[in-house]
Amino acid sequence: MKARVFITLKSGVLDPQGEAVRHSLGTLGFQGIEAVRQGKVIELTLSETDPARAEAEVRAMCEKLLANTVIENYAVELA
Template sequence: MKARVHVMLKDGVLDPQGQAVAHALGTLGFQGVGEVRQGKVIDLDLAATDRATAEAQVREMCEKLLANTVIERYDIEIG
């Protein structure tokens, strides 16, 4: 079973990488770009065969390693 995790900084947490991207886009002539937030996507190939087990495993992975839950939020897609 496949899983995809999207990890983003929580609202209100400073995103210096996003600010750098926004600045660079403006420098390259891309107008009208507002705030930019940068995150990460993690794709996992799981041995689990049922959706509930897979989601529980990925949630535990996120809580223990994949996301810093103090400053980041995550969304899980199971497919």
């Protein structure tokens, strides 16, 4: 079973990467861009077939390794 983890910076945490993208888009002539935030997406292929257990396992992975929960939020989506 496949799982996708979305990791984004918490609001209030500075995002210099997103700010750089916003500036570059402005330089290229794109207008009306109010904000840009950049995050990570991690796609996992698991041998686990039970959705509940897979989600619990992926959440444990986020807490232990994938996300820095001090400054980042994460969301898990199973497919």
